Amino acid sequence: MFKIVKYPDPILRKKALPVKEFGQQLADLVQEMGKLMYADDGVGLAAPQIGVRSSILIIGLGQGKFKAYINPEITFSSKDQATMEEGCLSLPGIFGYVSRPKKIHIKYQDLAGKVQKEKLKGFDAVIFQHEMDHLQGILFIDRTDKISKGQAELEKLKAKLNDKLKN
Numbered sequence: 003m004f005k006i007v008k009y010p011d012p013i014l015r016k017k018a019l020p021v022k023e024f025g026q027q028l029a030d031l032v033q034e035m036g037k038l039m040y041a042d043d044g045v046g047l048a049a050p051q052i053g054v055r056s057s058i059l060i061i062g063l064g065q066g067k068f069k070a071y072i073n074p075e076i077t078f079s080s081k082d083q084a085t086m087e088e089g090c091l092s093l094p095g096i097f098g099y100v101s102r103p104k105k106i107h108i109k110y111q112d113l114a115g116k117v118q119k120e121k122l123k124g125f126d127a128v129i130f131q132h133e134m135d136h137l138q139g140i141l142f143i144d145r146t147d148k149i150s151k152g153q154a155e156l157e158k159l160k161a162k163l164n165d166k167l168k169n
């Protein structure tokens with residue numbers, strides 16, 4: 003059974019590997035991601051967050067629906083930036099402000115392996131970039147200008163990580 007992996011689990015710091023096989027197993031995995039994301043009221047999720055080191059992310063469309071992006075890439079980022087408060091299912095209770103490009107163009111494969119392109123802006127662009135970061139082992143706490151909630155909790159987690167690294 004899969005579950006949401008929480009910081010400081012080391013898988014969250016690893017780069018995801020490309021998906022090469024498109025079939026039922028991939029479709030099932032994506033369904034599982036959707037279930038876990040909605041169970042925790044998330045708006046997006048990346049495969050490393052369920053302990054799977056594959057280049058897959060999903061974005062919620064509301065009412066239990068979501069869209070899967072396989073082997074996603076950002077092909078264009080606007081110079082224009084916007085700042086939003088972000089959170090993460092792998093860092094419960096912690097929020098912070100992150101500045102990111104307002105508009106992006108993306109390329110990805112769908113569940114059938116077909117290459118697709120899309121332009122994203124607003125909240126969708128923010129979620130996509132946040133999940134894209136997960137595939138590179140980057141977390142929003144690496145990019146935040148200011149933690150808005152959960153600073154004490156984050157420090158506790160970081161201390162826990164440092165203890166682990168020492169032992």
Ligand code: CO
Pocket residue numbers: 089090091092132133136
């Ligand atoms: Co996240």
